[in-house]
Structure formats: C-alpha cells, structure tokens
Amino acid sequence: MAGPFNWLAQILSIAVFNLRTLPQRVGSSLTAIFGIAGVVAVMVGVLSIAQGIMRTMERSASPENVVVLRSGANSEMMSILMGDDVRFVSEAPGVAREDGDALASPELYVIIDRVKKGSGTDANVPLRGITPPALEVHKDFRILEGRMFEWGLNEVVVGVGARGEFEGLEVGDVIEVARENWPVVGVFDANGGIAEAEIWVDAAVLQPAYQRGNSFQSVYARLESPDAFQAFKDALTSDPRLNVKAMREADYYAEQSGTLYTLITTLGTLIAVIMGLGAVFGALNTMYTAVASRAREIATLRALGFHSGPVVVSVLLESVLLALLGGVIGALLAWWAFDGFSAATLNWSSFSQLTFAFDVSFALLVNGIVFALIIGLVGGLFPALRAARMPIANALREQ
C-alpha cells in the first residue's frame, strides 16, 4: 500500500504547487479556459438545434396515431389520396371510434409564402386543411388565443411557432391564400410539436380554393391502441383497392427530420472538432508555458526524488482542471443563450419551415464538458511528458 499512497501524495503535492502558481499565469490560463468555453458553447449550441428539432418531432407524435400516405410518397407533399381511399382507411380494423365515427382525419397540405420576421425574406409555411376528426386525432391541439375557425368559412388558426416566426399572423390579421382573404381568428399550440409551425384551415374550403376536388394528401388516424398498428397496416397493404402505406406517427416524424437532424449533427460535430483542434493548440500553448515557467521548480522536485509519473499526472490534472472550468462555463453559456430559443428552419423533406426551440439537454451539457476534458487531456499530454523528460541537471539551471 505504501507505493500507491506515496505516488498519490506526490501527485497531490505537485498538483497543489501547480494550482497555487496559477495566479502567476492568469493570462494564458484564462485564454485556454475561454477558448475551450467558446468551443463547448458553439458545439452545444449547434447540437441543441438538432436536439430541438428531434424533440419537436417527438412531441408531435402520439403512440396511438398513424399516418397514411400514398405508397411511394416520402412526405405529405408528394402524396395524394382520393375520397374513396380515405373511406377505406377509416373503415380499417383498429381505428378508434367515438360515437360510431372513425377517428381518422383526412388532411390537405399546401405551402404558402410568408415573410420571415428575422430576415424579411419569403419562406414556405405549411397550410393544413383539416376535417372535424382532426381535433380528436391531434389531441395536443389547443386554442391559446382567439377562437377556432368556423367550419365552412375562409378562416384560419395559426400555430404559435408560425406566429412567432412570420409576419402578419396575429389574430385579426388577414392573409391571402389562393387569391382569397382569410382572417386569422385564433392561435393554437400543440405541446411544442411540429403543428405549431403550421396554419390550419377547414379542408372543405381549402380543396376548392386549390382546385383539389375530393382529394387529400394524408390521413391521420387514432388507433384503439398502439398494438393495433400491425393489423391496421396489414389490412391496408393487403387491400387491393388501396395503394397506400401506413406508418406510426413517431416513425413518420423521425423520417421527416432524419435528413435535417443528420445534417445539423454532422455539421455541429465537424465545427466542434475543428474548433476543438484550435482549443487543443490553445491548451498546449498554455501548458507548455506553464511547464516552461516552472521548469526549475519541476526539476527541483524531481531532483529531490519526486518521480516523473506524478509530474506527468499533475500537469495533466492542471490542464484537465482548466478544461473543466472552460467546459462548465461554455455549457452554462450555451444553456443560458440557447435553451428554449425559438427558430425556424427549412425542413428538407417537406420544403416548408419548421419551427422549433433549441434544446440544451442535460446529456448535451455532459457531452460538451466531456469534450472539454478531452481537449484538456490532449492539450496537457505533451507538455506533461516534456516536463517529465526534461534533463534535471539542465532544467535546474533555468532562470
């Protein structure tokens, strides 16, 4: 036991000297700390976009809900379902019913132009035509302000995300759709889900406005239970009258956000790695400076009999401690600056705007701090080895 104890005592002693000399190197230490903090803040910030999008998609999905599209369509934009298709879907086994009516909502999905508040540029905003069962299928739908539109009238309700991101979507405003005026009569939320980026109208008035006849693009249906999905799906895919595909809502949204999520995560990781390399050099510089400024002290300790191992570990400890400080500052900065920040971006699957809130989750903060520690370890390793390998006799003469 004496050996390891002795070794730990040496590490502790040298680490304490190192830390006590930090005030003498406050400039380079702060540079390293804030360099690493910047890297972590950017990394967490960018990844919180992907996290926020994923979370928006997760919140949109209900385990009992399914989406039915035309077979081969990857999104509602590319899908078309005729009135008969809708009827056959509604009659499929497993669809929940209320007072004898199927909880299946055929929906129309078109894109309109609105001006983004931040940039002043035009952006695609989804306009969704719904039918009365939609209010039972999309259980999170809730009017926040104003009222629900009247069925059969040219009125719209606006998702809270869309109102925040685009101009002219306040209650009382009037938007022009298909050369007709549509007053905004209410604002709704959907538990932070994707629907909050949309504008909803009565499908029955949207169909003639866009000359869609009795066609829709999707059917959202509520099943009796999540377990009913397979039977429902099998019934649809084996029905020769139908050419459709059925997906759980969660799978559909995951697929919809997949491209964007992968793009942002890859980009965020790439940025973090590039910036991280810069921070590693910053840490290297700081620790080389630290080792150089204490060359004689380190050599003296080794001359007195302290081993090289504890010298390496103690220098690494200092580097990791600086990185930890930087990591925590960066993580807190990211959390303070980004968490809950609302934004909109293009959903590559639907070519429409998706509003979401940056989500700086605990896991993301931990990842950011772990990344900082890796920077600290890599940045401290070579200076630590240098400290341990310096010829004692030469280093003792350093001024």
Add this chain to the structure above:
Amino acid sequence: MNETVEDGAVSGLVAVRGVDKVFKRGSEEIHVLGGLDLDIPEGEFLALMGPSGSGKSTLLNLIGGLDRPSQGTIEVADERIDNLSNRKLAAWRARHIGLVFQFYNLMPVLSARRNVELPLLLTHLSRSERRKRAEIALDIVGLSHRMSHFPRTLSGGEQQRVGIARAIVTDPTLLLCDEPTGDLDRTSSGEILDLLQALNREQGKTIVMVTHDMHAAERASRTLFLDKGRLSLEPSV
C-alpha cells in the same frame, strides 16, 4: 592525473571509477569528464574547484544521480547508481542525497516550513512528524523564527538556510552543494559556510561543495581542482 591514488584517501562513501561524460550538441561531442576516478570518505567536507566549464557541476550531478555517466561506474554507500532505472534513481536520491543549489530553488508558493517538508512527502512519516522534523531542521539552520515566511520575504542568506534545512531534513547520506554561496554577499556567505562546516564537524555530514570561491574552499577539509575533465590536488597554472 586523478586524485584517488595521489591523495592516499581510502575507498569510502563515494567511489567514482573511470567516469567519462560526453555531451552532444548537434553532431558535435563535448567531452567534459574523461576517465575520472574519485573517492570520498564518509564525514569528509570536499570542495571542488575549477574554471567554468571544467565539469565541476557535472561531476556533482553524477554523484547525486541527477545525470548518468557516458562511461564508468559510480558507487555511493556501496550501491552502484549509474545503472539504476530512473524510478529507482529518484527513490535513491530521496533516500541518500541532500541538494543545496546556488539559487536556492525554493518553491515560491510554499512557506519556509513547507519547503523544508517537501522531501519528507516522499517518506511515510505522518503529517505531524513531518512538521516536527521540518521545524527541527529550520532550528538547526537558525530560522525557527521564520518558519511561516515565504521565500520572497526572506533575504538571500535566509533562503539559502531554508535550502540547507531542506537538504538535511531527511538526514541524507551525502550533502551536495552547487555554488551555495555564489549568489550571496560576503557576510551571508560566511554564515552559510559556518553552517556547512558545523554540519560537517558536529553532525558528521559528508559534504561535496562546488565553488569558485577560494575562501569558501578553505572551509573544506580537502579541496580538489578539476580542469579539462581531470582532477588534481593543485590548480592548473
């Protein structure tokens, strides 16, 4: 001419045999010591003199296990140190060597007592025992009233006393002093040399001191001169 035979000293605490030391600077080889033999009996106070670059400090570093010879053997207290691993050599230094440096080499962030305690961190002594021994060592060098002072608040002479206290606190086999008065005024130098002499005479410490100062060398029981890598009893003309 090497010292061992001519001086008639018997083999003792330190035995240096056929030691060469070659430094490399790029492709150039600098021979600092060549075939050097030296014996230092226990209890001796040996002064090593010589011009700059003569290899005095190199020899001291070799005896103290801070460097390794290019060739030859070095034994201290019947233990060959030139072939020890780095780890064993570090442990050996902690056990057997007390070092006194020209520029004191104290840790500026530690008090005098903490500086003296440093080598004891490598032992298994309890905290209170370490503290007690450090206080005794500081008392021996006459600094018991300055224990909690930091190096920057001490004079050069006082800092060197702390350095000596640190060197003797582990009761080492050998005390190696590299220009211990080189950075001090005459009065402080005298005090430090008094102290080293007292440690040698009253406590039987074996001391090897490198110095440029003839007055300092006069305090030693024997003086050897090193020039061009060779030892002699007289300075070269």
